[in-house]
Amino acid sequence: MRKLVYYIATTLDGFIAGPDGADPTGPDGFWPVPDDYVRYLAAEYPETLPAPARQALSITAEGTHFDTVLEGRKTYEIGLDAGITDAYPHLRHLVFSTTLTESPDPAVELVASDPVARVRELKREDGKDLWLIGGGELAGALYTEIDQLIVKLGPLTIGTGVPLFGRTAAFDPLLWHLTDHVVLDSGAAFFTYTRSRDQ
Numbered sequence: 001m002r003k004l005v006y007y008i009a010t011t012l013d014g015f016i017a018g019p020d021g022a023d024p025t026g027p028d029g030f031w032p033v034p035d036d037y038v039r040y041l042a043a044e045y046p047e048t049l050p051a052p053a054r055q056a057l058s059i060t061a062e063g064t065h066f067d068t069v070l071e072g073r074k075t076y077e078i079g080l081d082a083g084i085t086d087a088y089p090h091l092r093h094l095v096f097s098t099t100l101t102e103s104p105d106p107a108v109e110l111v112a113s114d115p116v117a118r119v120r121e122l123k124r125e126d127g128k129d130l131w132l133i134g135g136g137e138l139a140g141a142l143y144t145e146i147d148q149l150i151v152k153l154g155p156l157t158i159g160t161g162v163p164l165f166g167r168t169a170a171f172d173p174l175l176w177h178l179t180d181h182v183v184l185d186s187g188a189a190f191f192t193y194t195r196s197r198d199q
Helices: 035-044 051-056 075-083 116-125 136-141
Strands: 004-010 015-017 066-072 092-096 108-111 129-133 148-153 177-184 189-195
Touching: 004 066, 066 075, 066 116, 066 136, 075 092, 092 116, 116 129, 129 136, 129 148, 129 177
Parallel strands: 004 129, 004 148, 066 092, 066 129, 092 108
Antiparallel strands: 148 189, 177 189
């Protein structure tokens, strides 16, 4: 069965974006993107780079982790605001929204139904793992369905912003086992946690 993997960048104080929810790595962003970080992503997770970055870096690698990306409307609209209707044309792309009525791109599937039910269906299909890109609200709704966390920990704090699991996630303590970690010279770190099923 495929796993739902929340592969996400977060600050040391647990935020995935600033209070406005804008792209923290964009032109007006606050997130440092050092060379070793980009090289690591390109080598280990090439499928998670958006199409413009893949093109700029001449990346054509399919990737070994994910074949499907899941995101919420607010995260998707960051790309739309930049004129990109499908940032991940190399992946199956699902956007969860109850307000969008028509997909801006024929390759992007809109999901207005229960995200938990849809993810359970996707897990039963054949293929690589499912990448949950965010945002926090969708991650909060799918909290109990997440099988693995890959946290790209940035060496910064911001004080406040969009939390890792959004602002409305229910209190539900879960245990995770650290199964891999990489620390880069720039101070960025990648921590992989697999959910304990012994609870």
